[in-house]
Amino acid sequence: MGAEPISSVYRYCSETKRKEQVSCPAVIKSYNANMGGIDKSDMLVHLYRTPMKSKRWYMRMFAYSVDISLTNAWVFYRRDCKAIGFLEGLSLKNFRIQVFREASSQRSLTSHPRKSSASQGSLSTSVAIPTPVRGHRSTNTAIHVRFDMSLFHAPDYTNRQTCKYCSRKGNIMRSNVVCRVCKVHLCLNADRNCFLKYHEAVA
Incomplete structure (x- = not known):
C-alpha cells in the first residue's frame, strides 16, 4: 500500500505565540475545507x-x-x-x-391589522369555556373554528363520550353526538342542547 497523502496547515502555537505550519493527513484538510457549516x-x-x-x-x-x-x-x-x-x-x-x-393556531389578534373591528370584537370576547374534566379526554378546538358559522357544524352520531360543554367535575354528562368540524361531543336531546350553546356562546 502507498503512503498516506500528507498536507500542511497553519495552527496556533502557544510557545511562539503565532501560527506555525504543521503537517497533517490530507484527508483532514479536505474535511475541514468541505464541512459546509456542519x-x-x-x-x-x-x-x-x-x-x-x-x-x-x-x-x-x-x-x-x-x-x-x-x-x-x-x-x-x-x-x-x-x-x-x-x-x-x-x-x-x-x-x-x-x-x-x-x-398550534395561537395567533395573536395584533398580527391581523386589516381585519374589521367587528370580527376582532367577536374573537376577543371572553367566553366561559368549561374546564376539562380530569381523567377524561378533551379536544382543544380553535376559537376561530368553533365560532365560524361559514363552516358546516353538523352533528354526527357516534360512540358515547363526555360532553365538552356541560360536564363538570363530579357531574359528568355523556353524549353520542359529535360535531363534525370541532370533533367534540355535545349533548343534543330534549333536556339539553349543548350543541347550539357551544357554537353560539359569542353571538
Missing part, C-alpha cells in the same frame, strides 16, 4: 433544543429532525431578509416561538 448547524440546533426525555431512540430522532428543520428554515429566512433589505429579522428563539404558535 459545526455552525450543530451549534444553532443545541441553542434551543426541543425537550425530549423519552428513552425511545426514535422519539429523540424525531425531536432532532424538528430542531434541524427549524434551524434550516431560520437560515433561509435570514437570507431572504437580507435579500429584501429587511435587517430587523426575528432571532432564532423568536422564530421558533412564532412557528410553534402558528402550528
Whole structure:
C-alpha cells in the first residue's frame, strides 16, 4: 500500500505565540475545507433544543429532525431578509416561538391589522369555556373554528363520550353526538342542547 497523502496547515502555537505550519493527513484538510457549516448547524440546533426525555431512540430522532428543520428554515429566512433589505429579522428563539404558535393556531389578534373591528370584537370576547374534566379526554378546538358559522357544524352520531360543554367535575354528562368540524361531543336531546350553546356562546 502507498503512503498516506500528507498536507500542511497553519495552527496556533502557544510557545511562539503565532501560527506555525504543521503537517497533517490530507484527508483532514479536505474535511475541514468541505464541512459546509456542519459545526455552525450543530451549534444553532443545541441553542434551543426541543425537550425530549423519552428513552425511545426514535422519539429523540424525531425531536432532532424538528430542531434541524427549524434551524434550516431560520437560515433561509435570514437570507431572504437580507435579500429584501429587511435587517430587523426575528432571532432564532423568536422564530421558533412564532412557528410553534402558528402550528398550534395561537395567533395573536395584533398580527391581523386589516381585519374589521367587528370580527376582532367577536374573537376577543371572553367566553366561559368549561374546564376539562380530569381523567377524561378533551379536544382543544380553535376559537376561530368553533365560532365560524361559514363552516358546516353538523352533528354526527357516534360512540358515547363526555360532553365538552356541560360536564363538570363530579357531574359528568355523556353524549353520542359529535360535531363534525370541532370533533367534540355535545349533548343534543330534549333536556339539553349543548350543541347550539357551544357554537353560539359569542353571538
